[in-house]
Amino acid sequence: MAEVTFDAVTKRYGDVTAVDRLEMAIPDGELLVLLGPSGCGKTTALRMVAGLEELSEGDITIGNRVVNDVDPKERDVAMVFQSYALYPHLTVAKNVEFPLRQRGMDKAEREKRVLEVARTLGLDDLLDRKPAQLSGGQRQRVALARAIVRDPQVFLMDEPLSNLDATLRVQTRADIVALQHRLGTTTIYVTHDQVEAMTMGNRIAVMDRGVLQQVAPPQDLYDRPANTFVAAFLGSPGMNLLDGELDGTSVRVAGGSIELAEAVPGRDVGASPVTVGVRPEHLRLDAAGTVAATVRLVEMLGAETHVICRLEDGAQLVVRQEAVVERPALGANVRVAVESQSVHVFGADGTRLEGSTR
Amino acid sequence: MHADATALAPTSRHSAATEAASRRDRRHRRIRKVISYLLLSVGAVVILFPIYIAIVNSLLAPSQIAHQPPPFFPTHPMWSTYPTAWNEGHLGLYLRNSAIMTAIIVVGQVVTAILAAYAFAFLSFPFRKTLFIVFLSTLMIPFEVTLITNLDTVTRLGWYNTFQGLTVPFLATGFGTFLLRQSFLQIPKDLSEAATLDGYGHWRFMTRVAVPLARPAVAAVAVFSFLASWNNYLWPLVVTGDNNNVRTVQIGLKLLANTEVQNINVTLAGTIIAIVPLVILLLVFQKQLVRGLTAGAVK
Numbered sequence A: 001m002a003e004v005t006f007d008a009v010t011k012r013y014g015d016v017t018a019v020d021r022l023e024m025a026i027p028d029g030e031l032l033v034l035l036g037p038s039g040c041g042k043t044t045a046l047r048m049v050a051g052l053e054e055l056s057e058g059d060i061t062i063g064n065r066v067v068n069d070v071d072p073k074e075r076d077v078a079m080v081f082q083s084y085a086l087y088p089h090l091t092v093a094k095n096v097e098f099p100l101r102q103r104g105m106d107k108a109e110r111e112k113r114v115l116e117v118a119r120t121l122g123l124d125d126l127l128d129r130k131p132a133q134l135s136g137g138q139r140q141r142v143a144l145a146r147a148i149v150r151d152p153q154v155f156l157m158d159e160p161l162s163n164l165d166a167t168l169r170v171q172t173r174a175d176i177v178a179l180q181h182r183l184g185t186t187t188i189y190v191t192h193d194q195v196e197a198m199t200m201g202n203r204i205a206v207m208d209r210g211v212l213q214q215v216a217p218p219q220d221l222y223d224r225p226a227n228t229f230v231a232a233f234l235g236s237p238g239m240n241l242l243d244g245e246l247d248g249t250s251v252r253v254a255g256g257s258i259e260l261a262e263a264v265p266g267r268d269v270g271a272s273p274v275t276v277g278v279r280p281e282h283l284r285l286d287a288a289g290t291v292a293a294t295v296r297l298v299e300m301l302g303a304e305t306h307v308i309c310r311l312e313d314g315a316q317l318v319v320r321q322e323a324v325v326e327r328p329a330l331g332a333n334v335r336v337a338v339e340s341q342s343v344h345v346f347g348a349d350g351t352r353l354e355g356s357t358r
Numbered sequence B: 001m002h003a004d005a006t007a008l009a010p011t012s013r014h015s016a017a018t019e020a021a022s023r024r025d026r027r028h029r030r031i032r033k034v035i036s037y038l039l040l041s042v043g044a045v046v047i048l049f050p051i052y053i054a055i056v057n058s059l060l061a062p063s064q065i066a067h068q069p070p071p072f073f074p075t076h077p078m079w080s081t082y083p084t085a086w087n088e089g090h091l092g093l094y095l096r097n098s099a100i101m102t103a104i105i106v107v108g109q110v111v112t113a114i115l116a117a118y119a120f121a122f123l124s125f126p127f128r129k130t131l132f133i134v135f136l137s138t139l140m141i142p143f144e145v146t147l148i149t150n151l152d153t154v155t156r157l158g159w160y161n162t163f164q165g166l167t168v169p170f171l172a173t174g175f176g177t178f179l180l181r182q183s184f185l186q187i188p189k190d191l192s193e194a195a196t197l198d199g200y201g202h203w204r205f206m207t208r209v210a211v212p213l214a215r216p217a218v219a220a221v222a223v224f225s226f227l228a229s230w231n232n233y234l235w236p237l238v239v240t241g242d243n244n245n246v247r248t249v250q251i252g253l254k255l256l257a258n259t260e261v262q263n264i265n266v267t268l269a270g271t272i273i274a275i276v277p278l279v280i281l282l283l284v285f286q287k288q289l290v291r292g293l294t295a296g297a298v299k
Helices: A042-050 A092-103 A107-120 A136-148 A166-183 A194-200 A218-223 A228-233 B002-058 B062-066 B081-088 B091-122 B128-140 B143-156 B163-170 B174-185 B189-197 B202-213 B215-231 B234-240 B249-259 B264-294
Strands: A004-013 A016-026 A031-035 A057-062 A077-080 A154-158 A186-191 A203-208 A211-216 A240-247 A250-253 A256-259 A272-278 A283-285 A291-300 A304-310 A316-322 A333-338 A344-346
Touching: A004 A042, A016 A042, A016 A057, A016 A211, A031 A042, A031 A194, A042 A057, A042 A077, A042 A154, A042 A186, A077 A136, A077 B189, A092 A107, A092 A136, A107 A136, A136 A166, A166 A194, A186 A194, A194 A218, A203 A218, A203 A228, A211 A218, A211 A228, A228 A240, A228 A272, A228 A344, A240 A256, A240 A316, A250 A272, A256 A291, A256 A333, A283 A316, A291 A316, B002 B264, B062 B264, B081 B091, B081 B249, B081 B264, B091 B128, B091 B163, B091 B174, B091 B202, B091 B215, B091 B249, B091 B264, B128 B174, B143 B163, B143 B234, B163 B234, B174 B215, B189 B202, B202 B215, B215 B264, B234 B249, B249 B264
Parallel strands: A031 A186, A031 A203, A077 A154, A154 A186
Antiparallel strands: A004 A016, A004 A057, A203 A211, A240 A250, A240 A272, A250 A256, A272 A344, A283 A333, A291 A304, A291 A333, A304 A316
């Protein structure tokens, strides 16, 4: 059990900065999800905690100990790889036992531990099999078993579910959360899948191009994105972002205006350029709406319908509505109503202007 | 009943069509099989016929061998040629020497090839690529080119007529290193990283994971090294001189041929004795041999 902190951690490969001054503290027992598009530096950050990559600058501490120069094996962390990294020539039992053999533990104790962990993960019938004789889900569980068998201070998981099919992924997702909760081991979990991040994390850290964008509990991240990147990245489809001009409590956009519930502090005098964000579920087609748009496409997803509209300046606006609501015709001119309580306002640099919404 | 019959009709027509197609498919496959077996049989005859003739001739009297046309089957086999070859040619001693030399070379090559290949595949050090190319380039230099220098070196070291002289120049192998490196490179990087986190250093990862996973390639290196050193003629010839206690069986056969000029059947009997260990080895290891050679080539 230990707290993990990143202190101005930077990783450069030649001219490329993979991780840029990462500052973050992960309290003991938390499951933190590192989320971001591929190449955002999340896996590099994880590998630096494991000791598989060296830091260019900054410090990483695990349980009050700076580990920059500590050997991977001395860090007491266990990692679950995307590929599972099982040893193909060893049985399940030997694979799980592998990390224990280096620790001077006697044979009886090792076998006891392996059996315990195997029982926890429902592997006790598979102990004599080789990895090639297992299904994807079973291999995944063996990889987990190998990580938990030596009771490390920190678990590191690098997209451990991405090789599983959709159904199994949902099941395993829940299993990992339950397991982590029971063991109470600090866990850093890397994924590019926002659903995984939203459902699993105590908190989510969103990264883009090596820079940490925001760390917050899932719902906060969704409700109060710190900038336009987080706003657009989370949600499916992501938040609608429109360029506009803020003037008092209303934002002028192409084809109309959007009213705010209250003025943005510090921006209440004179007009200023902003980006205004509204989630698709906070929009509604309504003859009394304040924004004029043209219907481009209607996507039916069963329970809900996405109406994709275009404003007069070409900007796109996605409206999410229940399937039972009447669908507009393609090419129809419609008006869109905006819930003023749920409007997000971002400055010209893309960061959230405090005070907007909720 | 009627409804059933009409419902079945189209299905059976359909299945008749697919059955015809699969029958055609099967026939094609059989033809291809027949052709490939025919070619393989021709190849086998070309390779085995000389060996067969050697066996037949080793059992015939010299006068019968000279007879035209030569007999293709020994009607009165002279088994005595084998003990004669064994005793006259000191084949027991020479086979022992060959076995000692080959064992040293095989073990040496396998060990050095594993170590070098592991370094090339898993360690990062300056000039790794350049060094590997230098290693590979040794494959392009025929042994005959280095023969004189090697002989000079070995003589200066005082190893003329010794097992050191016979074996030391062959204790490293560019070919084996290359083969094993390719095999090691196929081991996913995640495995070595997982082992690192589990506290395994390079030595233990190599012995516990890398080598067991590359076993087919290791076996192939061992077999090729065995074949090459067992059959080596030129180097043992120049480096063993007149010491019977280190002469290998290949040199022994040449001596036997010289002393038994009149009795070619005895020389052939000696030859057959000398290839027996090779044949046994090939029978035992043929699967590894093929797998090792095609590893990485066929996906």
